[in-house]
Amino acid sequence: MKATIQKIFRSTISSELFGVIASAAILLIIAAYNQSPLIFNADSAMYIEAAYRKVVEPDRPVLYGLFIKYFSFRISLWLVIISQSLIVSFVLYCYFGFFALSKSSRAIEKNLFMVIFTALISLCMGASFQVGWLMADIFTPVSILLIGIVLFAERLSQGRLVFVSILVVFSIAMHNSNFYICLGLILLLAFTAIFKPVRKLYESIGFTFRKFFLALVLIIMSNLTLSTIHYFHGGEFKSSRGGVIFLMGNVVEMGIIDTYLNEQCGRKNYDLCKYKDSIPNNFLWDSKSPMRKMGGWKGSEKEYTVIIKDILTTPKYLKTFVFSSVILTLKQLATFETGEAAKPWRRVNLAVRNYHYNDYRMFMHSKQSEQKLNFTVINFLQNLVFASCLLIYLVTICSGKIDVRYQVFAIYILAAILINAWICGTFSGVFPRYQSRVVWLMPLPIFLCIMEYWWKKALVKNYQSIK
Amino acid sequence: MNYIQEDKSRRVLSNIFVGALIFCFAALNNKFPLLFEESGVYIKDGFLRPRVFNNTFLYSFFVAHTSWGRSLWLVIYTQSLVLTIVVNYYFRVFLKCKSNHSVFYFCYIFLVSFLMSASVVVSTISPMLFNGISILAFGLLLSVRKMSIKDRLIISTIAVISTAMSISSLLILVIISLLYFIINIIFRKKTLKKNGASIINIGIVTLFCLAIVFLIQVVPKNRLSNDLIPIKSTMLSEKKHEAPAGAKNIITDILGYLNAGVPQPLSPIWDLSISTYNIPIVNGQALNAIEDWFSGDIRECYLSKQREGIEKFTILRISQWLLLLSSIVLYVYFTMDRKMRYRNLLFYFLAAFLLNLAIGSVFNGAQKNNLWSFVWVLPLPLFLIFFSGKTKLKFI
Numbered sequence: 042m043k044a045t046i047q048k049i050f051r052s053t054i055s056s057e058l059f060g061v062i063a064s065a066a067i068l069l070i071i072a073a074y075n076q077s078p079l080i081f082n083a084d085s086a087m088y089i090e091a092a093y094r095k096v097v098e099p100d101r102p103v104l105y106g107l108f109i110k111y112f113s114f115r116i117s118l119w120l121v122i123i124s125q126s127l128i129v130s131f132v133l134y135c136y137f138g139f140f141a142l143s144k145s146s147r148a149i150e151k152n153l154f155m156v157i158f159t160a161l162i163s164l165c166m167g168a169s170f171q172v173g174w175l176m177a178d179i180f181t182p183v184s185i186l187l188i189g190i191v192l193f194a195e196r197l198s199q200g201r202l203v204f205v206s207i208l209v210v211f212s213i214a215m216h217n218s219n220f221y222i223c224l225g226l227i228l229l230l231a232f233t234a235i236f237k238p239v240r241k242l243y244e245s246i247g248f249t250f251r252k253f254f255l256a257l258v259l260i261i262m263s264n265l266t267l268s269t270i271h272y273f274h275g276g277e278f279k280s281s282r283g284g285v286i287f288l289m290g291n292v293v294e295m296g297i298i299d300t301y302l303n304e305q306c307g308r309k310n311y312d313l314c315k316y317k318d319s320i321p322n323n324f325l326w327d328s329k330s331p332m333r334k335m336g337g338w339k340g341s342e343k344e345y346t347v348i349i350k351d352i353l354t355t356p357k358y359l360k361t362f363v364f365s366s367v368i369l370t371l372k373q374l375a376t377f378e379t380g381e382a383a384k385p386w387r388r389v390n391l392a393v394r395n396y397h398y399n400d401y402r403m404f405m406h407s408k409q410s411e412q413k414l415n416f417t418v419i420n421f422l423q424n425l426v427f428a429s430c431l432l433i434y435l436v437t438i439c440s441g442k443i444d445v446r447y448q449v450f451a452i453y454i455l456a457a458i459l460i461n462a463w464i465c466g467t468f469s470g471v472f473p474r475y476q477s478r479v480v481w482l483m484p485l486p487i488f489l490c491i492m493e494y495w496w497k498k499a500l501v502k503n504y505q506s507i508k
Numbered sequence: 509m510n511y512i513q514e515d516k517s518r519r520v521l522s523n524i525f526v527g528a529l530i531f532c533f534a535a536l537n538n539k540f541p542l543l544f545e546e547s548g549v550y551i552k553d554g555f556l557r558p559r560v561f562n563n564t565f566l567y568s569f570f571v572a573h574t575s576w577g578r579s580l581w582l583v584i585y586t587q588s589l590v591l592t593i594v595v596n597y598y599f600r601v602f603l604k605c606k607s608n609h610s611v612f613y614f615c616y617i618f619l620v621s622f623l624m625s626a627s628v629v630v631s632t633i634s635p636m637l638f639n640g641i642s643i644l645a646f647g648l649l650l651s652v653r654k655m656s657i658k659d660r661l662i663i664s665t666i667a668v669i670s671t672a673m674s675i676s677s678l679l680i681l682v683i684i685s686l687l688y689f690i691i692n693i694i695f696r697k698k699t700l701k702k703n704g705a706s707i708i709n710i711g712i713v714t715l716f717c718l719a720i721v722f723l724i725q726v727v728p729k730n731r732l733s734n735d736l737i738p739i740k741s742t743m744l745s746e747k748k749h750e751a752p753a754g755a756k757n758i759i760t761d762i763l764g765y766l767n768a769g770v771p772q773p774l775s776p777i778w779d780l781s782i783s784t785y786n787i788p789i790v791n792g793q794a795l796n797a798i799e800d801w802f803s804g805d806i807r808e809c810y811l812s813k814q815r816e817g818i819e820k821f822t823i824l825r826i827s828q829w830l831l832l833l834s835s836i837v838l839y840v841y842f843t844m845d846r847k848m849r850y851r852n853l854l855f856y857f858l859a860a861f862l863l864n865l866a867i868g869s870v871f872n873g874a875q876k877n878n879l880w881s882f883v884w885v886l887p888l889p890l891f892l893i894f895f896s897g898k899t900k901l902k903f904i
Contacts, residue, residue, distance in 0.1 A: 294811060296804040322810050361804070368581055371529070375536030421823040428622040435526070436611050471539055471811075 060152035064130040064159040072173025077407035085175040086392040097276030099338035100283035105177035140489045165422040166481040167379030178478040180215035185457040213263035225460040289345040290325040295365040366467040373466030377476035380416025430483035451486040527592035535631030540812035547633035548793030567635035602892040623827045624884040636881040638670035642677040680863040835886040
């Protein structure tokens with residue numbers, strides 16, 4: 042009897058499913074502590090409203106709203122975040138699975154490493170918060186990891202590759218920035234392949250032209266899919282929304298617009314000139330912003346496109362833009378606090394009440410609604426983990442003492458984090474949530490590397506004992 | 509005994525540039541350099557002809573020139589570069605036998621940036637960072653005997669400029685120099701030949717520093733009436749109308765400071781905790797100066813965490829205290845061992861720390877103190893001892 046129980050227990054924890062489910066459960070810790078899925082003011086409401094009203098908002102894709110609508114099964118918002126956690130967990134399992142030394146590597150060990158990793162990123166970093174948040178942000182790290190699987194995977198079965206490809210297409214389409222981040226990443230890798238030593242390095246770890254091409258096709262497909270979805274939801278055949286307006290907001294923050302308007306308003310007849318002395322710092326969201334007086338996101342787009350084009354083609358302003366872009370990228374890199382969970386606004390309350398009434402009572406009594414959440418300790422720990430990872434990266438990549446595959450993977454993750462910081466910092470603005478969504482990827486290459494060395498050591502030990 | 513290791517210059521440079529960037533973490537995280545209200549005066553005085561020529565004028569001059577009149581980000585990156593140059597020298601000199609001294613160098617930078625206040629100090633528009641830099645640079649001049657002219661020139665320049673940024677560091681260094689001279693030449697009876705290099709180093713720096721102080725003290729009238737010098741307001745009113753002139757007055761001033769500091773001998777202990785960064789006031793000195801001289805930065809400044817009141821260093825304060833106390837315990841333990849490697853360096857840093865405490869109390873009395881801005885220097889010699897590989901750690 043005891044042996045049977047032991048056998049069942051062993052087979053349970055060594056199965057792939059156990060790893061995925063256990064990690065998914067850990068990833069839900071913060072939401073469970075909050076007693077309800079977490080929300081981000083206005084944005085979460087806008088996603089929910091867009092999906093149910095079948096309206097394509099001018100500043101965001103509709104796909105995440107549809108994800109909420111269909112994956113909640115109109116039963117509970119919990120089902121949405123459970124789906125998110127299962128997706129993240131599955132993606133992580135792919136890594137812990139295919140980075141394994143050999144097929145004979147025991148699943149129980151993979152599960153163990155994966156669970157420890159998930160616990161680290163959930164309790165000491167922002168992963169659990171991101172997973173439990175009703176925001177499309179979680180799909181940015183998922184997209185980066187999925188593209189990584191397409192590029193790095195060696196033993197992925199056909200079925201799993203198809204599933205991964207579908208996930209790539211939809212996760213990239215969830216957020217405006219994902220397309221540019223993934224495209225930037227692929228183009229950067231492709232560009233480095235021009236150099237012969239790098240090309241040889243890529244060949245040695247199995248980076249083939251076929252894989253690059255597949256990744257590129259998937260990224261383009263995601264864009265087309267999103268455009269099609271927008272088209273059928275009453276919008277135009279257009280994927281990216283509000284890019285110029287976001288950039289305009291950032292040009293204001295950079296301080297370029299003040300100089301530009303002071304110098305150009307005499308010569309050019311912009312509507313914005315009327316408001317040049319009253320442009321608020323929070324250009325996009327301030328209720329008194331000139332953007333709202335000039336026709337909102339759609340109405341002002343035409344004039345702002347002209348202004349942005351003029352700024353980017355005039356060397357004087359371009360110089361300031363490039364300098365500010367570098368500073369903003371660095372700022373975004375260092376700004377990654379997690380826990381943007383302020384007291385929900387009325388709009389969010391109404392959205393939950395109108396479309397997910399089952400969750401309303403629980404939502405109103407959640408720790409977030411009662412303002413009892415505090416992320417000071419997690420943020421401090423996150424700083425420490427970030428610093429430790431950066432130190433390990435600096436030391437190991439420079440020393441070149443670790444396996445090339447892990448070095449390249451670490452560089453891949455670093456490049457993804459950097460590109461994310463550049464795109465968000467320069468084209469949208471410096472906000473902690475943009476970086477907090479990807480910063481928890483940093484310990485992954487280190488964990489995978491440790492796992493491999495641990496196995497190697499165990500193999501040597503076994504071999505010696507047999508001998 | 510020590511000499512600066514010849515290293516691949518490209519690697520050293522990249523270490524310095526990356527290290528400097530890590531030190532700027534607090535400013536990047538804040539989305540703008542950290543500010544005190546008096547930061548505005550430093551900015552303003554750098555661009556205008558100062559009403560009063562005093563010791564902080566040098567920092568104002570530094571701000572105006574390193575910013576290139578363009579951005580305050582350049583100021584903090586430059587001050588961070590100066591710091592990393594000195595720290596990098598330490599690791600190259602003292603861990604010369606270690607091929608991987610860069611690893612320990614980065615370990616130190618990460619430790620003091622993320623668990624202590626180094627990054628906060630570097631990221632602030634204030635001369636307080638230069639107290640630490642001067643102690644570090646002076647320590648190098650004291651301990652390194654064989655040094656190329658280029659290295660000596662770099663370290664001496666940094667030492668002179670950073671020492672001249674605050675009178676308290678100058679006092680500390682003069683006292684340490686005297687102690688060094690008395691102990692080595694008079695008590696231990698070491699010849700000038702043996703200690704020649706160190707004495708020349710100290711001599712150069714001290715002379716330069718004295719020259720600068722002379723310049724500061726002699727040139728202006730009512731030099732103490734400036735609101736930048738953090739001394740007691742009572743003292744200000746007393747000294748305001750006195751006629752200045754020469755070295756006689758320096759002594760009178762110092763005696764005055766001493767007198768003012770006596771009633772609060774223990775107050776500096778609490779000042780080891782990271783200072784509170786208040787929200788810069790609208791129409792206050794800091795915001796006005798940025799609006800006047802760095803108008804391109806003003807929006808960034810308004811969007812910073814400090815301006816929004818979010819920037820708090822609660823846990824960093826605790827971790828700094830823990831590390832400070834651990835460092836002191838290790839200092840006591842190591843200095844008791846007569847055969848300990850780098851024992852003199854430990855004594856030097858300990859003396860600098862204690863003198864900082866004492867002089868901080870003397871100079872500032874009950875006023876705001878910046879002693880916390882120096883304590884992150886303390887783990888440095890411990891790092892060198894731990895990683896030099898010849899430490900006898902009996903308790904492990």
